[in-house]
Amino acid sequence: MRQWRIIAKEAMTRASIIGKFLCLLHVTDAYVLSSNHVLGPSMLPTLNITGDVVLVEHLSHRLGKLGSGDLVLVRSPLDPKKTLTKRIVAMEGDKVTFSLDSTRSHNSRSLVVPKGHVWIQGDNLYVSRDSRHFGPLPYGLIEGKVFMRVSNVNANSIAFGFVPQNEFNHIYWN
Amino acid sequence: MGTPSILWSITKKCFTVGVITLTVSDLFASIVPVRGASMSPTFNPKTNSLFDSLSDDRVLVEKLCLRNYKFSHGDVIVFSSPNNHKEKHVKRIVGLPGDWVGTIYDVVHIPEGHCWVEGDNSASSLDSRSFGPVPLGLVKGRVTHVLWPPHRVGTVDRKTSQNRVSSSSSASKF
Numbered sequence: 189m190r191q192w193r194i195i196a197k198e199a200m201t202r203a204s205i206i207g208k209f210l211c212l213l214h215v216t217d218a219y220v221l222s223s224n225h226v227l228g229p230s231m232l233p234t235l236n237i238t239g240d241v242v243l244v245e246h247l248s249h250r251l252g253k254l255g256s257g258d259l260v261l262v263r264s265p266l267d268p269k270k271t272l273t274k275r276i277v278a279m280e281g282d283k284v285t286f287s288l289d290s291t292r293s294h295n296s297r298s299l300v301v302p303k304g305h306v307w308i309q310g311d312n313l314y315v316s317r318d319s320r321h322f323g324p325l326p327y328g329l330i331e332g333k334v335f336m337r338v339s340n341v342n343a344n345s346i347a348f349g350f351v352p353q354n355e356f357n358h359i360y361w362n
Numbered sequence: 363m364g365t366p367s368i369l370w371s372i373t374k375k376c377f378t379v380g381v382i383t384l385t386v387s388d389l390f391a392s393i394v395p396v397r398g399a400s401m402s403p404t405f406n407p408k409t410n411s412l413f414d415s416l417s418d419d420r421v422l423v424e425k426l427c428l429r430n431y432k433f434s435h436g437d438v439i440v441f442s443s444p445n446n447h448k449e450k451h452v453k454r455i456v457g458l459p460g461d462w463v464g465t466i467y468d469v470v471h472i473p474e475g476h477c478w479v480e481g482d483n484s485a486s487s488l489d490s491r492s493f494g495p496v497p498l499g500l501v502k503g504r505v506t507h508v509l510w511p512p513h514r515v516g517t518v519d520r521k522t523s524q525n526r527v528s529s530s531s532s533a534s535k536f
Binding site for chain 2: 207208210211212214215218219263264265266267268269302303304305326327328329
């Protein structure tokens with residue numbers, strides 16, 4: 189009888205250590221730092237089409253320290269189960285000029301980003317579905333800021349470095 | 363000699379309890395006070411009894427629904443305000459993606475990934491009639507029970523209004 193009690197106590201101790209570790213893992217992943225696998229063509233040439241592993245920090249957006257030019261991970265307004273990686277182009281109160289069809293820049297529209305929203309666009313304007321299609325994004329959908337990339341581009345090199353936080357550039361082709 | 367180690371063990375215990383509480387309230391359920399009368403008489407009915415006018419209702423918000431984002435008409439949800447991500451609102455879901463909801467002036471189509479919310483107390487409720495459909499990604503949980511005051515403890519039922527919503531899920535047999 190006494191042996192079972194000792195075994196049960198040992199099992200409880202081990203389970204509680206594992207439980208505490210999983211809780212700490214969740215808190216770090218959601219509130220401090222996490223790694224995410226992002227893929228798709230909408231952020232070329234900044235991010236690869238076949239996928240990158242990026243480090244995302246979850247502190248800046250809670251402190252309100254995001255600005256235009258930041259790469260962010262957001263929850264898609266069209267499907268809450270998907271997350272998108274896009275760049276913030278304009279914050280609330282800024283005026284945005286955009287055209288839905290990048291090849292014809294003469295039919296452009298302008299609007300002011302409303303309060304509590306941001307305007308996001310992918311770096312690859314031709315294939316990205318972003319605020320030009322679904323409108324300004326509520327700030328509450330932002331989940332974190334991408335600040336570093338750790339990925340294996342090919343077998344011979346590892347691309348490891350800070351992701352460029354540049355201002356939005358128009359790319360003109362003629 | 364003994365005091366620093368006592369302080370350290372108290373700090374460790376507080377940190378552990380904090381991390382566990384945060385994880386449980388993020389992933390399973392949390393208790394939330396409801397302010398305002400926009401959901402009368404479901405919450406804060408403001409009758410003349412002493413209990414009701416003393417303090418706000420406290421409700422149980424479950425977070426398990428955030429795994430699949432599957433909601434039903436009539437669910438009461440907690441969501442971040444689209445205009446100010448720091449504020450949270452408690453309202454009832456009236457329309458789901460694909461539905462047509464009738465307001466006073468026109469009929470609105472709910473786009474994919476969004477929902478239409480309204481307070482039970484239509485006269486004094488700031489809801490989708492002012493700020494439009496709410497992206498489901500902003501939803502932070504579903505209210506299942508009222509926990510305070512004691513004489514109104516119980517489940518929060520679904521209440522649907524058939525005459526104002528034409529939903530795509532209830533396919534018409536005409």
